[in-house]
Amino acid sequence: NKTILLNNRPEGKPTVSNFEFLTDNTEIEIKKGEILLETAYVSVDPYLRGRMSAAKSYVPSFELNKPVQSGVIAKVIASKNENFKEGDFVSGMLNWQTQQVSNGEGLLKVDGSKAPLSTYLGVLGMTGLTAYLGLNQIGKPVAGETIVVSGAAGAVGSIVGQIAKIMGLNVIGIAGTDEKIAMLKTKFGFDAGINYNTSKDINADIKKLAPNGVDIYFDNVGGPISDAVFFNINRFARIIICGAISVYNETELPTSLSVQPFLVKNSALMQGFIVSNYADKFPEAMKQLSTWLLEGKLTYTETIIDGFDNIPNAFIDLFEGKNKGKMIVKI
Ligand code: NDP
Numbered sequence: 001n002k003t004i005l006l007n008n009r010p011e012g013k014p015t016v017s018n019f020e021f022l023t024d025n026t027e028i029e030i031k032k033g034e035i036l037l038e039t040a041y042v043s044v045d046p047y048l049r050g051r052m053s054a055a056k057s058y059v060p061s062f063e064l065n066k067p068v069q070s071g072v073i074a075k076v077i078a079s080k081n082e083n084f085k086e087g088d089f090v091s092g093m094l095n096w097q098t099q100q101v102s103n104g105e106g107l108l109k110v111d112g113s114k115a116p117l118s119t120y121l122g123v124l125g126m127t128g129l130t131a132y133l134g135l136n137q138i139g140k141p142v143a144g145e146t147i148v149v150s151g152a153a154g155a156v157g158s159i160v161g162q163i164a165k166i167m168g169l170n171v172i173g174i175a176g177t178d179e180k181i182a183m184l185k186t187k188f189g190f191d192a193g194i195n196y197n198t199s200k201d202i203n204a205d206i207k208k209l210a211p212n213g214v215d216i217y218f219d220n221v222g223g224p225i226s227d228a229v230f231f232n233i234n235r236f237a238r239i240i241i242c243g244a245i246s247v248y249n250e251t252e253l254p255t256s257l258s259v260q261p262f263l264v265k266n267s268a269l270m271q272g273f274i275v276s277n278y279a280d281k282f283p284e285a286m287k288q289l290s291t292w293l294l295e296g297k298l299t300y301t302e303t304i305i306d307g308f309d310n311i312p313n314a315f316i317d318l319f320e321g322k323n324k325g326k327m328i329v330k331i
Pocket residue numbers: 045046047126127130151152153154155156157174175176177180220221225241242243244245246247273274275276318319320321322323324325326327
């Protein structure tokens with residue numbers, strides 16, 4: 001059995017040396033009420049960077065020399081718990097471990113015959129819920145409006161753009177490579193895209209693509225990309241602050257545009273979003289996302305990395321933009 005522990009806290013960009021691999025060959029016994037799980041898929045997510053630091057946040061920091069945890073899909077390989085049988089697949093917050101014992105608390109059964117198991121970490125998991133609820137609860141989209149999505153080719157962004165298209169919006173995505181921009185338009189139906197790495201002036205590019213201004217900004221990245229969007233917001237614009245990956249590895253808080261004048265001038269709303277605050281809306285959101293998937297209105301892409309030992313690298317690669325859609329490690 002292999003485990004990945006957080007060995008020391010990253011300073012700046014995470015590296016493999018922040019993690020420690022342990023191997024333990026003793027056979028795992030389970031007691032009454034417990035199940036033995038074998039990991040099948042591991043989700044790596046930008047927010048884990050926050051949990052690796054000691055700073056106080058909305059989820060507690062990981063403890064040093066303890067297993068790292070994230071969203072995992074696992075197979076029940078032995079059960080002494082009447083709610084689970086051998087062969088069931090479950091999803092939950094679990095350790096970066098090839099096998100582990102659980103009492104079943106907090107685990108959801110998932111059905112691989114209804115949708116590929118990995119999708120319960122992506123479009124039918126936290127990612128899809130974040131896209132759907134962030135956009136609807138804070139963005140309140142109206143057909144005909146214009147939305148800009150940053151981190152557009154990633155797990156959350158690619159779903160946000162598609163939902164906005166379903167709702168009749170004009171959708172502009174911002175991402176890091178020409179290949180990603182092409183994918184936004186051909187695979188996900190975005191109307192336009194901006195490559196922030198090659199754009200000479202993101203603000204001017206947005207003006208060109210959205211001459212009537214931006215009504216909703218779904219922000220996954222923060223930093224200068226977001227500053228460029230703020231210059232283009234309309235009266236009563238809604239700004240969903242979902243994430244700020246461009247600053248997660250900064251050791252000093254970056255200085256950026258003073259956003260208040262833009263908000264005041266436009267009576268705009270800017271609100272931080274955390275998906276777990278909307279748990280009461282998960283069933284409704286899941287129902288809608290699965291329906292759209294079945295109807296072919298929604299699609300997704302995944303970057304699947306093979307092998308347990310590659311989990312830390314897959315996580316680190318998120319900060320290099322190596323993924324398209326949801327980054328997942330298959331064990
Ligand atoms: P993604 O799949 O979008 O992966 C991260 C992407 O971010 C990369 O592919 C890369 O794409 C982009 N990126 C990396 N570094 C930078 C940078 N310096 N500037 C701009 N873009 C960068 O991850 P998720 O979809 O899982 O998450 C997206 C955001 O949403 C994150 O900020 C995350 O923390 C947040 N989130 C928040 C939740 C909540 O409840 N609040 C829940 C889930 C996610 P590129 O090539 O385009 O640079």
